Amino acid sequence: MNRREIALQKLKGLGEMIIEDVTKDKVPRIRVPSRSTSNIIYDDKKRHYILGEKYGIRSMGNVKQIKKIAQMLYIANFCKDLVKRNKTATLRELYYVSEGWDVDFADQQESNIIGEDLEVTLGMTREDLGLLPEEDGAAVYGELTVREGDIEINALKAGKSGYTIPPTIDEVEFVDHDVERVIAVETMGMYHRLVQEKAYKKFDSLIVGLKGQAARATRRFLKRVNEELNLPIYICNDGDPWGFHIAMVIISGSAKLAHVNHELATPDAKFLGVTATDIINYDLPTDPLKDIDILRLKELLRDPRYKDDFWKREIKKMLKIGKKAEQQSFSKYGLEYVVDTYLPEKLDEIET
Amino acid sequence: MNRREIALQKLKGLGEMIIEDVTKDKVPRIRVPSRSTSNIIYDDKKRHYILGEKYGIRSMGNVKQIKKIAQMLYIANFCKDLVKRNKTATLRELYYVSEGWDVDFADQQESNIIGEDLEVTLGMTREDLGLLPEEDGAAVYGELTVREGDIEINALKAGKSGYTIPPTIDEVEFVDHDVERVIAVETMGMYHRLVQEKAYKKFDSLIVGLKGQAARATRRFLKRVNEELNLPIYICNDGDPWGFHIAMVIISGSAKLAHVNHELATPDAKFLGVTATDIINYDLPTDPLKDIDILRLKELLRDPRYKDDFWKREIKKMLKIGKKAEQQSFSKYGLEYVVDTYLPEKLDEIET
Numbered sequence: 001m002n003r004r005e006i007a008l009q010k011l012k013g014l015g016e017m018i019i020e021d022v023t024k025d026k027v028p029r030i031r032v033p034s035r036s037t038s039n040i041i042y043d044d045k046k047r048h049y050i051l052g053e054k055y056g057i058r059s060m061g062n063v064k065q066i067k068k069i070a071q072m073l074y075i076a077n078f079c080k081d082l083v084k085r086n087k088t089a090t091l092r093e094l095y096y097v098s099e100g101w102d103v104d105f106a107d108q109q110e111s112n113i114i115g116e117d118l119e120v121t122l123g124m125t126r127e128d129l130g131l132l133p134e135e136d137g138a139a140v141y142g143e144l145t146v147r148e149g150d151i152e153i154n155a156l157k158a159g160k161s162g163y164t165i166p167p168t169i170d171e172v173e174f175v176d177h178d179v180e181r182v183i184a185v186e187t188m189g190m191y192h193r194l195v196q197e198k199a200y201k202k203f204d205s206l207i208v209g210l211k212g213q214a215a216r217a218t219r220r221f222l223k224r225v226n227e228e229l230n231l232p233i234y235i236c237n238d239g240d241p242w243g244f245h246i247a248m249v250i251i252s253g254s255a256k257l258a259h260v261n262h263e264l265a266t267p268d269a270k271f272l273g274v275t276a277t278d279i280i281n282y283d284l285p286t287d288p289l290k291d292i293d294i295l296r297l298k299e300l301l302r303d304p305r306y307k308d309d310f311w312k313r314e315i316k317k318m319l320k321i322g323k324k325a326e327q328q329s330f331s332k333y334g335l336e337y338v339v340d341t342y343l344p345e346k347l348d349e350i351e352t
Numbered sequence: 353m354n355r356r357e358i359a360l361q362k363l364k365g366l367g368e369m370i371i372e373d374v375t376k377d378k379v380p381r382i383r384v385p386s387r388s389t390s391n392i393i394y395d396d397k398k399r400h401y402i403l404g405e406k407y408g409i410r411s412m413g414n415v416k417q418i419k420k421i422a423q424m425l426y427i428a429n430f431c432k433d434l435v436k437r438n439k440t441a442t443l444r445e446l447y448y449v450s451e452g453w454d455v456d457f458a459d460q461q462e463s464n465i466i467g468e469d470l471e472v473t474l475g476m477t478r479e480d481l482g483l484l485p486e487e488d489g490a491a492v493y494g495e496l497t498v499r500e501g502d503i504e505i506n507a508l509k510a511g512k513s514g515y516t517i518p519p520t521i522d523e524v525e526f527v528d529h530d531v532e533r534v535i536a537v538e539t540m541g542m543y544h545r546l547v548q549e550k551a552y553k554k555f556d557s558l559i560v561g562l563k564g565q566a567a568r569a570t571r572r573f574l575k576r577v578n579e580e581l582n583l584p585i586y587i588c589n590d591g592d593p594w595g596f597h598i599a600m601v602i603i604s605g606s607a608k609l610a611h612v613n614h615e616l617a618t619p620d621a622k623f624l625g626v627t628a629t630d631i632i633n634y635d636l637p638t639d640p641l642k643d644i645d646i647l648r649l650k651e652l653l654r655d656p657r658y659k660d661d662f663w664k665r666e667i668k669k670m671l672k673i674g675k676k677a678e679q680q681s682f683s684k685y686g687l688e689y690v691v692d693t694y695l696p697e698k699l700d701e702i703e704t
Contacts, residue, residue, distance in 0.1 A: 087548060087687065088544070088548065089683070089687055090541040090544070090545075090680065092541055092678070092680045093541065093545070093680050093683040093687060094683075096637055096678075096680055096681050096682075096683035096684050097683045097684065097686070097687065099637050099684040100684055100685070100686075132544070134539060134540050134541040135540065136491065136513045136540055137513075139488065139516065146511075148511050148512055151509050151511065153509065153510060153511045157503050157505065158505060158510050158511070158515070158516075159498075159500050159503065159505045159510070159515060159516060159518055159524075160500055160518040160520060161488045161489075161516035161517070161518040161519075162516065163510070163511055164491065164510075164511060164513035164514065164516055165513070166511055166512040166513040167513075167544070168512060187486060188486050188487065188488055189442040189444055189445065189486040192440070192442070192484070192519070193442075193445070196439060196440065285448055285451050326444070326448075328442065328444045328445050328448055329448050330448075331441070331445040331446075331448035331449045332448050332449065332451040332452055333452070334449070334452075335439065335441055335445060335449065
């Protein structure tokens, strides 16, 4: 069974369970795993946040919960229709569609939350249920051929701005590739630098332009590339707490998405730089840490995802030197320096 | 001569002029058109803002101006090198590269401004000089084939997320197309809706996903498609002052970029909706106008770009009904409604 068929079966199953209860004169109930902070646990073995064992029961016998159950069933029915017809909708569209239903939502916030309840109840991502984020994913450049439906796309022939990872990434099939690693960078400025300097050829690499915080589709793409194609993932971001965390969310997922981290996190992905050590070794142009950077770095020190020696050392070093540096600051030594000198040295270090 | 050759000649010319002055014992001067508000004029005939006749003289004889001239010549020299080697750099990279020069910049703000001075002095866009924005342009889907270097890309075969307009749009060649119009939409949610409902086929159209405020590359693309391929451009945004203005910047350019509007503005592009009239006629789900929306609508009423009867009427009507609506709100009538009903009716109205 493919993901679509599983989703359809689970959605149908939810409805059938309710109907069975009603037929047998039992009060229908739905068991919804809890997403409260107390049920979000960092799993050392899986190396990402997961949901614990707590759950709540929504019962039709409880007047307060009837509306919530009705909302969930309406959304489930809408999703069943989407999946059946092989369509998708944004969360915003779902909210507007609900204007025509017999049950209403106060605002989009409310329909989003019930959508997440459904996700966690069924143990599927909302993308599987046909509910897509608005945002597109990252730009990909390099020798990778994918199939979307009956279209094959070579990420070396989609133009300089590359192949864009669609929100429907799980329907994308990896057809062929001729690369040995993936280099993901935070900014499109750096992405275009790497494409222009032919880093994809030089390092037998896919170049991925994250466009800041990685979209869900991007994280799913990186995880699939890592697991299905056995390619190592290296992340090169700005050398500041925000660049660190963009990498960490790719590596170990977020607490908020504890229920889907097993689909999104890539624990084997590695942070290549810019590290505090790089700032010193390469004598990079820097800016002083702001109060908010310092606060954030101290938060990271207490975050279970950053407990490796590597992270502890680099965060402390950054606090000590009191400086941060952007990835584009390598241009101080010329536009080509990052590809001719920095990346070869760092890749050599990380791969041996 | 292509744009690159012209840029190279102009950059060289600037240097030669200085050398000539020095050789003849004259004080070198550069004439820089003024970009102050008093020199930004709305041109009724061209239907966009242009720069007026005012200019300033930067003279090496003026101690205060020596640094500015030196900065401009360093940037010009850097650009000459870029253009010569067929390379590009971001404004951020330029700033970091300048760390290795004998003349410095206080911050990136300063190097950006001198970059704009150079742009306006030479009468070329900064893209022509090899200085690219970080941001990529819009997503394009539909029967259009373009050439980037020796790669041909068909925008129907680049994946669901489409062909991404690169910052180097002026080097993109239009090879072939089989469409009769362009429909540009504000959100990627609506873009994916139109792709999913096959609006590109139904309306013989390119679908362009603007991703909010249109990037310079997107505006240049739309202008080129309009002028070179003779395709009408229709813009469909949220029905609020921000959606109006995203359309207007495509149509009539911005005041800030008065010196390059002739390369970016598409005065014949048309705003299709969502209009205040649409909100009433289609009985759309709305939100009340906030104070800041009302303020902005009143500003637009005083803006010379909005002086058409159409805009005056729609802005006043929106102020009267006190409501705004998003483009995705058509989903109230089902996901397909926007493609099956709204767009056909509006296209019919605007094209006859």
